[in-house]
Amino acid sequence: MSKHSSNPRPLTSGTGGGLKGTIRVPGDKSVSHRALMLGALALGETEIHGLLEGEDVLRTAAAMRLLGGETEKGADGIWRARGRGNGGLAEAADVLDLGNAGTGTRLLMGLVAPYPMTTFFTGDASLRSRPMARVSDPLSQMGASFVTRSKGRPPLAVIGTATPRPITYKLPVASAQVKSAILLAGLNTPGITTVIEPEATRDHTELMLRGFGIEVKVEETPEGRASAIKGQGELKGRKVVVPGDPSSAAFPIVAALILPGSDILIENVGLNPHRIGLIDTLVEMGASIEVKDARIEAGEKVGDLHVKHSHLKGVTVPAERAPSMIDEYPILSVAAAFAEGETKMLGLGELRVKESDRLGAMARGLAACGVVLEEGEDWLTVKGNGKRPKGGAHIAVNLDHRPAMSFLVLGLAAEKPVSIDDGAPIDTSFPGFVALMNGMGGTISAVTA
Numbered sequence: 001m002s003k004h005s006s007n008p009r010p011l012t013s014g015t016g017g018g019l020k021g022t023i024r025v026p027g028d029k030s031v032s033h034r035a036l037m038l039g040a041l042a043l044g045e046t047e048i049h050g051l052l053e054g055e056d057v058l059r060t061a062a063a064m065r066l067l068g069g070e071t072e073k074g075a076d077g078i079w080r081a082r083g084r085g086n087g088g089l090a091e092a093a094d095v096l097d098l099g100n101a102g103t104g105t106r107l108l109m110g111l112v113a114p115y116p117m118t119t120f121f122t123g124d125a126s127l128r129s130r131p132m133a134r135v136s137d138p139l140s141q142m143g144a145s146f147v148t149r150s151k152g153r154p155p156l157a158v159i160g161t162a163t164p165r166p167i168t169y170k171l172p173v174a175s176a177q178v179k180s181a182i183l184l185a186g187l188n189t190p191g192i193t194t195v196i197e198p199e200a201t202r203d204h205t206e207l208m209l210r211g212f213g214i215e216v217k218v219e220e221t222p223e224g225r226a227s228a229i230k231g232q233g234e235l236k237g238r239k240v241v242v243p244g245d246p247s248s249a250a251f252p253i254v255a256a257l258i259l260p261g262s263d264i265l266i267e268n269v270g271l272n273p274h275r276i277g278l279i280d281t282l283v284e285m286g287a288s289i290e291v292k293d294a295r296i297e298a299g300e301k302v303g304d305l306h307v308k309h310s311h312l313k314g315v316t317v318p319a320e321r322a323p324s325m326i327d328e329y330p331i332l333s334v335a336a337a338f339a340e341g342e343t344k345m346l347g348l349g350e351l352r353v354k355e356s357d358r359l360g361a362m363a364r365g366l367a368a369c370g371v372v373l374e375e376g377e378d379w380l381t382v383k384g385n386g387k388r389p390k391g392g393a394h395i396a397v398n399l400d401h402r403p404a405m406s407f408l409v410l411g412l413a414a415e416k417p418v419s420i421d422d423g424a425p426i427d428t429s430f431p432g433f434v435a436l437m438n439g440m441g442g443t444i445s446a447v448t449a
């Protein structure tokens with residue numbers, strides 16, 4: 001049975017002309033969660049410019065308030081946060097409902113673990129099906145204990161510890177969420193907590209902890225990249241500037257590449273080297289994507305992207321690239337459907353445990369749109385013929401924003417319109433998606449009964 005939100009919003013997209021214009025996408029979701037968590041813990045005021053006001057992030061703001069921090073949006077549009085300093089979280093008087101957000105849940109599980117208090121977590125039907133043992137296993141080694149539903153799924157309770165122990169933990173899966181949960185637990189743990197990752201993942205937590213005044217050392221070791229946090233330092237409020245989310249920019253980028261006549265500029269996109277695997281892959285496929293005015297803002301690399309319609313060729317995307325584009329495979333598989341030749345995407349096991357089974361969802365939905373493909377346990381091969389796919393399918397998105405946006409982008413350039421059963425989940429990461437796409441000439445509309 002498919003899952004949808006309490007107020008489902010069916011949407012459809014039909015073939016339109018090329019996209020034109022200059023746009024900005026909303027703030028980076030990963031950076032926004034972290035800015036609220038650290039800001040609402042730190043001493044003094046943190047100003048957050050460009051916070052993503054998506055549902056996932058607003059849930060983190062509410063959770064931090066329940067844990068004793070302050071987070072509010074000012075009349076000037078700037079978010080301000082203030083806390084009681086490291087070690088200063090208070091027991092939440094209610095369940096933390098993180099909605100659809102795996103990042104919010106897993107990072108907060110780490111943040112609350114080194115406190116002598118119990119914290120309850122729940123979320124929507126998607127979140128309640130996601131594996132959390134990957135986080136509770138290392139946090140148990142640090143002294144916390146857990147009560148969960150079967151297979152470690154939420155609702156769950158974190159029973160924190162008054163005497164946390166630092167650990168050195170080698171990640172069994174390439175996951176920035178697991179790494180971050182351990183580093184955030186290390187924040188209120190005496191001594192040095194170290195995470196070793198065989199494959200480097202996004203480093204927003206390490207960069208931001210440093211920005212707040214915490215000592216974090218990162219070094220390459222024979223076993224992988226080791227990130228070590230010195231616990232119980234003080235966090236000092238600061239100014240955070242959130243870049244545009246490259247995972248959101250991915251949708252207008254691919255839409256412009258597959259729609260003939262498109263020529264767009266996306267300003268102020270985050271270009272952290274651990275997030276740009278999609279851009280590298282699309283350029284290998286022959287995409288015209290030019291980075292302009294690359295600069296560093298508040299510790300993160302950003303730039304403007306000039307994207308023009310391009311003839312794409314199939315490529316092999318190696319498994320090692322997966323951490324740097326993990327959320328971008330749904331939209332890459334759409335680009336691949338318009339390319340000439342086979343695109344092989346390897347190392348996709350983690351896609352099975354996102355907001356939905358994204359590998360299965362993309363394979364089923366693309367096939368329904370007439371795309372020839374092969375699906376393996378952790379790989380997908382899309383066999384493009386250089387022509388636009390038929391489209392004409394109705395897709396159930398199962399509370400998952402990225403397949404939802406991906407299939408709407410496919411419909412913009414397919415032979416026949418594509419519809420999705422529920423566009424509401426898009427608001428978790430990309431509020432204003434439909435208006436932004438239509439403002440450039442896109443043709444996405446509500447399906448009326």
Ligand SMILES: O=C(O)C1=C[C@@H](OP(=O)(O)O)[C@@H](O)[C@H](O)C1
Pocket residue numbers: 029030031103174175176177178180202326327350
């Ligand atoms: O740390 C983060 O902010 C994120 C890490 C990734 O998850 P995993 O760590 O589970 O790969 C990604 O899919 C998610 O959207 C955001």
Ligand SMILES: C=C(OP(=O)(O)O)C(=O)O
Pocket residue numbers: 029056100101102103104327354355402429
């Ligand atoms: C996987 C994602 O998010 P999360 O894990 O935070 O739910 C995503 O945004 O694609």
